[in-house]
Amino acid sequence: MKFKAEITIMPLKELLDPQGKAVLHGLHNLGFSKIESVRIGKHIHIEVDADSKSSAEAQVEDACKKLLANPVMESYSYEIEELMNV
Amino acid sequence: MKFKAEITIMPLKELLDPQGKAVLHGLHNLGFSKIESVRIGKHIHIEVDADSKSSAEAQVEDACKKLLANPVMESYSYEIEELMNV
Numbered sequence: 001m002k003f004k005a006e007i008t009i010m011p012l013k014e015l016l017d018p019q020g021k022a023v024l025h026g027l028h029n030l031g032f033s034k035i036e037s038v039r040i041g042k043h044i045h046i047e048v049d050a051d052s053k054s055s056a057e058a059q060v061e062d063a064c065k066k067l068l069a070n071p072v073m074e075s076y077s078y079e080i081e082e083l084m085n086v
Numbered sequence: 087m088k089f090k091a092e093i094t095i096m097p098l099k100e101l102l103d104p105q106g107k108a109v110l111h112g113l114h115n116l117g118f119s120k121i122e123s124v125r126i127g128k129h130i131h132i133e134v135d136a137d138s139k140s141s142a143e144a145q146v147e148d149a150c151k152k153l154l155a156n157p158v159m160e161s162y163s164y165e166i167e168e169l170m171n172v
Binding site for chain 1: 088094095096106109112113116118120121122123124125126127128129130131132133134135136145148149152153154
């Protein structure tokens with residue numbers, strides 16, 4: 001079975017997010033004065049072959065920990081769904 | 087009222103995603119042989135002050151078009167929710 005995982009990786013709330021601050025500044029310069037806060041992270045779409053949803057989840061969790069996210073600076077969350085059209 | 091928008095910006099399906107390819111290669115090197123595809127985009131969290139959900143939506147749509155996403159290379163989608171604890 002194939003599963004897709006939608007992973008969202010965001011900088012931890014306690015940390016400054018210079019990229020977000022720069023974009024917020026840019027938005028204000030463009031006249032978006034009502035936008036008050038911007039934080040920028042990554043979105044990763046993965047397709048994985050696995051026997052079960054829990055096995056897919058274990059692989060995705062492992063991949064996040066080992067490569068995709070830096071736990072010192074980032075938090076991650078994901079949703080896993082079976083791909084029906086394969 | 088305050089609203090939060092969760093924006094996901096992904097490279098268009100028709101385009102190569104070199105960052106995703108590099109990460110896929112890295113995952114294979116780490117032994118994740120069952121991961122078949124990786125695409126990497128951005129996730130942006132915005133807080134915006136607006137009178138109504140539709141006004142917040144108009145601002146977010148406009149911000150995506152003018153600054154956040156590059157429509158030649160990226161597609162975007164977003165979800166808007168009222169922030170209750172403010």
